[in-house]
């Protein structure tokens with residue numbers, strides 16, 4: 001998938017939302033960039049009430065994301081980095097984390113921002129980490145997407161006009 005065609009997401013006021021960011025520990029430099037990007041988005045969208053929870057690896061993201069939705073957070077942002085190695089392990093962890101996060105979102109009707117980088121090497125991950133020399137800022141993007149989706153879901157349940 002290429003980063004071409006990425007939309008400019010307009011920041012809106014989400015001060016009434018409670019947001020949780022769940023972030024894996026593997027690949028510290030990239031993770032720090034993703035977390036800073038998430039914090040920047042939370043600031044731009046005026047979210048005051050948010051918490052950061054760390055998990056050992058990306059495989060653990062879904063179960064903790066699910067617990068956070070059960071704890072009444074309005075949106076969860078999942079951040080992780082998985083770098084391909086020489087074994088099929090990469091595919092299993094990517095699949096489990098991706099399927100798990102999607103299932104949490106659908107089963108709980110809570111937006112889960114997908115800030116999970118699945119990369120062939122460190123350079124690809126660094127290029128997406130929102131660091132000074134990165135071309136993309138996936139922590140920001142995933143957070144903005146979760147917040148905008150939470151707002152849309154709120155308007156649907158309030159039966160507001162969506163246009």
Ligand code: DLZ
Pocket residue numbers: 024025026056057058059060080081082083084085089093
């Ligand atoms: C085991 C493992 C490996 C090989 N690589 C990564 C990785 O690149 N990124 C990541 O977030 N986690 C990795 N893990 C750890 C698993 O996600 C998980 O934490 C362990 O298998 C323990 O359940």
